[in-house]
Amino acid sequence: MYFPTLVLLLTAGLQISLVGAAKAPKNSTIKLDKCAATALTTEFSAGFKQPNPPQIKSEFTTSFVQHRWNQRTSVIVAGYLENSGSQGIIRADQAYDGSLTSSVYDYNNMTDDTMVDHTMNTFQSGASCPKVSRDYDNITFPLFSKDMLIKGGAVFTGSVTRDFSGRGVGRDILAGVTLPAVFK
Numbered sequence: 001m002y003f004p005t006l007v008l009l010l011t012a013g014l015q016i017s018l019v020g021a022a023k024a025p026k027n028s029t030i031k032l033d034k035c036a037a038t039a040l041t042t043e044f045s046a047g048f049k050q051p052n053p054p055q056i057k058s059e060f061t062t063s064f065v066q067h068r069w070n071q072r073t074s075v076i077v078a079g080y081l082e083n084s085g086s087q088g089i090i091r092a093d094q095a096y097d098g099s100l101t102s103s104v105y106d107y108n109n110m111t112d113d114t115m116v117d118h119t120m121n122t123f124q125s126g127a128s129c130p131k132v133s134r135d136y137d138n139i140t141f142p143l144f145s146k147d148m149l150i151k152g153g154a155v156f157t158g159s160v161t162r163d164f165s166g167r168g169v170g171r172d173i174l175a176g177v178t179l180p181a182v183f184k
Contacts, residue, residue: 050156053149058085060144085145092141098125107143111136 066077079094088107093100100123109117118137121130145151 053152053154053156055146056144056149058083058144058146058148081141083141083144085143085148088143090141090143099123105137105139105141105143114138 061080061082063080064078066079068075068077075096077094077096079092081093082091084090090105090107092103092105094103101120102123103118103120106117106119115136116139117134119132119134121132123130148154
């Protein structure tokens, strides 16, 4: 899996978490710091100060459609991702080209900052049992922890409006060591 194509998948989950955190339930008030509230109502304000990044939800699930390509191949994949920051595990299920794969990435078992324990079950079309493989693999799905934005030094990018979730606060973060990607 190519890291840049992962942006679409994880961006949706992160934006849902960030926008959800900025939206208030009915009959309650939104609790934003003064700078963030000012930025939402008065864009390009002279008194603006960078608000501190918030914590995010590290337990989430999301579905995705992903297009991975390079000079030799083009693959369109539909899938489902389950991120568990508290357990240090990501599960990703994908369907493509007549097969189904289910991968578990265990971030509690890493060789260094770039290799993670990866177990993959592949169900080929017409096969009676899955092919199971386990090895250390490059990080293709970064684990979203509660303090990911804080530790990563996320930058406030202003207010955002999404058709599916309404208005909220946007932040950018650069993630990855060997294959960096910007999450918005």
